[in-house]
Amino acid sequence: MFKKLFSYIIPVNIHKQNSSISKNIEITWANGELVLDSKNTNYSYGSLQRILRKGLKSIGFERVLKMQNILVLGVAGGSVIKTLSEEIKFKGKITGVEIDSEIIKIANSYFHLDKIENLEIVIDDAFEFVLKTKEKYDLIIIDIFQDTTMPNFLFEEFFQNRTCFLLKEKGVILFNTMCLSEKENSRNKKYLENVNSELFLARTIPRVEDHNELIILERK
Template identity: 75%
Template sequence: MLKKLFSYLIPIKIFKVNSSLSKTIEVTWANGELVLDSENTNYSYGSLQRILRKGLKYIGFEIIAKMENVLVLGVAGGSVIKTLVEEINFKGKITGVEIDSEIITIANEYFKLNEIQNLEIVIDDAFEFVLKTKDRYDLIIIDIFQDTTMPNFLFEQFFVSRICFLLKSKGIVLFNTMCLTAAHNFRNKKYIEEFNDNQYQIQSIPRIEMHNELIVIKKKA
């Protein structure tokens, strides 16, 4: 409890490990809450949880609560999953796909991810998973980073088409992107402008954090 109290004054690191994918993974008390960080960015809880919560609010908590299947690509500490379960009271099935097994071990120990009854964790590459899965989803959340880098495949047409194919009728994609440079801003602008499918509606949500932009894709029918 003392660490939690002192964290309102200064962040207190309680765990750190080297990671082959994220350089380092750290668990820190900050402003009274545990957060998960990589070397250069927030991975779960803290600002990232605020960002994704805004996206979920934009979609509508009541709408999400009635859904049956949610897919989360990029689990890390599981903050968006905690929002789904604890704030939205989502009772359907959540499938979380995470490439880094070390992060899931940390998430289970420090954030009790393994205590969520309606959550299935799959250790796999997100690209490989979406190619293999035969399931369909009401909501797909894409939150994939390796430190401050986003894999290029996330913005490629084949991946976008496959993600949309996995949506149920009136399904929704919530895509969290990181924009650190003018090139990243242009990438997002191009991604939205070149999305050409009359079955879907695409738009970005006004930013609440300087470097993150949420993109929402809705299936019309």
Template identity: 70%
Template sequence: MIKKIFSYLIPIKIYETKSSLSKSIEVTWTNGELVLDSENANYSYGSLQRILRLGLKNIGYEKIVPMNHVLVLGVAGGSVIKTLVDEIKYKGKITGVEIDPEIIKIANTYFKLDEVKNLEIVIDDAFEFVLKTKAKYDLIIIDIFQDTTMPNFLFETFFINRVCSLLKSRGFILFNTMLLNDSQNLRNKKYVSEFFKNEFQIKTIPRVEVHNELIVIEKLN
């Protein structure tokens, strides 16, 4: 409790480790809440939770509550899962895919992710999982970063088409992206303008928490 109180004055790091996939993973008390950070980016809770919460609000909580199955690609500490369960009161199935088992251990220890009853965690590469899964989803949340870098496959035609094929009718994709330079701005513009045709409705929410842009895609039929 003392650390939580002092964190309003200065961030207090309580755990730090490295994994084979992440340079640095830190758990820190910041402004009275526990957050999970990489070396240069917020991975869960803090600003990331605010970003994805805004995307979910844009879709509409009333649309999310009756959904049957949500897929989260990139779990980290699980803040978007906690938003779904604790704030939106979503009771359907959640499948979370995370490539780094060390991060899931931290999420279970510090953020009690393993107490979420309607959650199944799969340790796998998101690209591989999307190729293998036979399920259909009402909502697919894509939040995949290696520190501040987004893997190239997220913007490749094959991956995009495969993810879209997993969506049910009237389903949504919520894609969190980071824009740090002009080439990434152009990358997002191309993504929005070239990959989604008549059967999809797409909108962007730019400059969320300065460097993030949310892309919300709805499958119309």
């Protein structure tokens, strides 16, 4: 309790761990809440939870509540899953795909992700998972980072088309991106230009928490 109270003055680190995939992982009390960070950015809770909550609010909590099947690509500490479960009270199936098994162990220990009954965690590469899955989803949340870097495959036309194919009728993609340079702004612009406007409505929520841009694709 003292560490939690003291964190309103200065962040208090309580756990550090190296991972072969995520490199440096830290659990910190910050402003009275536990957050999961990499070396240079927030991975779960804190600002990241605010970013994805804003995206879900834009889609509509009531709309999300009526969905049946949600896919989360990139779980980390599971902050968006906690928003779905605890704030929206989503009762349908949540499938979380995370490549780093170590980070899931931390999420279970510190954030009790394993207590969410309607959540299935799959340890797999997101690219491989979307190739293999035969399910269709009402909502696909893409939130994949390696520290401040996003894997290139996320913006390739093949991956974009495959995730769009996995959507049910009226399904939605919520894609959290980080833009730190003009090159990354251009990358996002190209991604949006590749959207099939006959099948999808595309919009953005720019500059969420300074450097994040949310891309929302809605199947017509």
